[in-house]
Amino acid sequence: MVREGEHLWSPRPEFVDRANITRYQRYLREQHGLSFTDYEALWRWSVEDVSRFWATIWDYFQVQASAPYQRVLSGAGMLGTKWFEGARLNYAEHLLRHEQVAAPGKTAFHHLTENRPLRQMSWQELGAQVRVLATQLRKLGLKPGDRVVSYMPNVPETAIAMMATVAIGAVWSSAAPEFGVKTVVERFTQIQPKLFFAADGYRFGGRDFSREDEVRQIAGALPSLEHIVWLPYLHPSPPPADLPDTVLWSQLMDHAPVPAADFAYEQVAHDHPLWVVFSSGTTGLPKAIVHGHAGALLEHLKVMHFHINLTPDSAMFFYSTTGWMMWNLVIAALLTGSAAVLYDGSPVHPQPDLLWKLAADTGATNFGASPTFVQMMEKAGLKPGETYDLSRLEAVLVAGSPSTPETFQWFYQAVKSDLWVTSQSGGTELCSAFVGASPTLPVYAGEIQCRLLGMDVRALSDDGQRELVDEVGELVAVKPFPSMPVHFWNDTDGKRYRESYFNVFEREGAPIWRHGDFIKINGRGGCFIYGRSDSTLNRHGVRIGTAEIYRAVEQVPEVADSLIVCVELPGGKFFMPLFVKLKDGAVLDAGIEKRIVERLRQDCSPRHVPDRIYAVNAVPYTLTGKKMEVPVRKLLLGMPLEKAASRDAMMNPDAIDYFVRFAQESKDYQWRAA
Template structure:
């Protein structure tokens, strides 16, 4: 069994030297006379000389602007810092700039795409570029202006990517909801931003079952009074009933080709919105987070090149839906000139190795999934490295929640030994990562390799002091470009301030627990707002899950801490067991002893209960805080949204438990 912090992989010297970040360091030495001993030295410079670092990103990647910028950053204060004032850029223009790469053919593949509805196919850079230009021109003809909001209720297919790029190309503002979202969740999001046009598909297929969205589409259209246009995509059935006055996707795209030099991108100012992305919305109204073109452009150029190490010959896959910010990053792959793999469907249908088969046939170089999905693969007994040709695979990206040492171990044991396994952590708030990976550093079990470039990430204790080798709050000391411009309908900034700056006026408090070690690696220990308080000691939930889920009987687990009357605490644990297993006294004792031995006596729950399942958000995160609120008596409609859940039926057990244990929970 691998232990936390155990060395698992060291990059070959030639691999590290050929990496994008190493090439960038060589450029800094040649062009700017800057020499750095290693990645950590470079990272320290990137957060102390903010102007020098971000101006180098601008120059190194040859950002195209209508006008020169007057300053890299107007003031080093959060929130409110303005980036690259005076510039006028367009994010979509940079996504498609590699279409015209004179050294490569426009016929090369930009998208490999597969779904449970369609066979595997490819789209070329030339096809993509033309369809984006045609659709963007049609949107302009329909009266869409810069700043108008365009929303999507579509699956992870090329049409959705085309719609997003066409929207951004003309300066309109994009927002997306995945088709598995229920009407309530969609309306909670889209009604906030008053969209003018909706792209909608008639449904999707998952796990071999069709899910029609004809009725949902009708209701969404009826409840968004600002809509002027609807574009309908018959994805499941050619004869699906569309909303009144909706125009067919095929009609809009059936137009003469538009050459690259005949199309004008709307280059926009530094504070022009590119999209609105939403928090998960498990409680309350989702936060409508607004980013800028220039902010996400420079951030994604840095992220995709230096922290995911994509190159023009790369092929990237990440298992996501269009309702998660990881979908935006899959499209950001295009900034590097590499290809993306789009997949719409179940990760385990018709066989548990569905995604590895896809990685094999597409010659995937970078494969991504959540740690939860990797754990499912482990429990299914998959052996991808033995059963599939993964010779092209160079890296694995795990994101969405904390990755345990066991996740790392499984990937190295059953996928590939020479593999750059990367765990990264960030958030929808910045549409990127705070801490992540670099191909020039070793990989240690369960450890995130480093702070990302330009991210002044720190761990603070409760006294507000920066700490090392101690769990603290994840704080950001200086601004970064892809921080939100604002929240929609929060022009005073009150909700934005409350979310991240309530405790410290000019320091970003993200809400995660993090620990850095002396070598600069780090561990995420879960959300601080769902942390456990045991006799005044704060405990992250991730360390408990990692320990308990070693036991072969346990499929999944969830733990919360409840504050009861009289200053008392009650910490129950809920476990889902393998078929045929029972939570008897012996298993309870084994769980307690394991936690006591590997963690501490404070980690041992007060009671352990067997449940039918653990509730998850649609992005694969355990719903600790909503479950805690339900157990404390919060009405379910105020504690969470069932439409924002992956498995809403699991809630019924917790609701019954709350009713049965009301006296104990409130007494």
């Protein structure tokens, strides 16, 4: 078994030399007289001289703005910071900048769905469609600041709708069509949208799922709606007759092209709302997180160029739905001139290696998926590197949950040996990452390569008094960064925003960002994420990250998946049950339990051994693929389901029923709680 921190790969000198971040360092040396011996020195400068660093990002990428910024950074403290105040610009304008220089026919989007063959859309086609739609939205009366929402699959039409919305200064928000009515209504009612893009359904795993009834219910719950744009995705049929003020997508698009020279992007203030993205909402009303044009643009220019290393010759794929912020990042690939690969459907239908075939067919240079996807590949015994031509593939990006050393090792064994395998961790709150990758650094098993430029991330002790190295602590950001939320929608006094991130730790008397993850930063700057700190396992005063338990337990051959929680009980007692989903044909018996316990003792410690082990049919996940540890823990503490979790925010809602019954009926649990 590969060891955590074991060296797996180093970049070739030519790979380092042509990396975007290397060119940026040459620029700093030639234009600013700044030289750095290694990545760690560059990172340290970027977080010590915050204003100068972000000013160089603005200048290096020649950000287009109709009015210049007055100061890079203004305001006091992290909560009071304003970025590039005075600037007027437009995020969508930068997404389409490469249209003007792209060769005729050069691909902007590769797109595949279960009911459409693989196709391409050129930069010229994309720009033309965005301008037509933006012009028609203006004719419908949409103004800067109006909210536009979407309930559509991961297809070019959704991306075009987003770019057209942003181009006119309206505010975008998206929900994936697999979301239930309650989940969507909880999100969209908060922002009172004026226009609704809706598809008639989606296809997954070879089955069609009509969403006509859901669209009716959602529209009926949004009294602010003035227009619905209907996309007949499953069937070429008109919109339902009982949906008022509805126009077909094709009708909006059936207009003469608008030349680029004749189209004006709405120039908006630095902090004008770009989009509203929502937290998972598994344990309460989802947070409506607002990002601004300047902050998101500068962050995405940095991360897509320097940390994902995209160029106009790249093609980026990440398996995502339109309800996850990773979809926004895939579209942000356009900022680099890279093509984006869009896929909508099951990742394993009609064949388990479908996404690898897609990567080969599109010449993907960057491939992204979650650790759960890797588990599916391992279970199927796939070796895509032996089956497909992946010669253009340079990098793998793993995101969504903590990656294990075994996840990294699988790519080197099953895909190709010369591969930059990276892991990232961030969140919807920043629509980017805190820690991630650099193409100039080696890869070590299970280790996130670095803290991203401009992200002053530290690991703090419980009391916030000590900065930790080579120890697990709370992930905090101690300096502001441009893609911090501008605010939460309807949070007029900022109370919910403060309570979400700024109510635990202070530095020099001012609150700092507590993200809610456990992190370890080692001496060379590498990072390890150990799961959510609000789902901490605390045994005899020792904190245990759930990720290390999952890594050990899921090495047991019979175990397919697992979930663990620790419940504090009266009188200083606690109960730590482990729930395991076994592979087909396996039955939880004394032998399997013994192997699980021995593995935990051997790989972790006696404190990691659970009080009891239970077999379940499924582990509950959020819609973005995170194990629902906190809701399960709340159920076991006696909270009713309707307060502990929202079924509509779950990937597999039926999986929670076992835990509801367990909390009510388990004699083991009731005995310990007594």
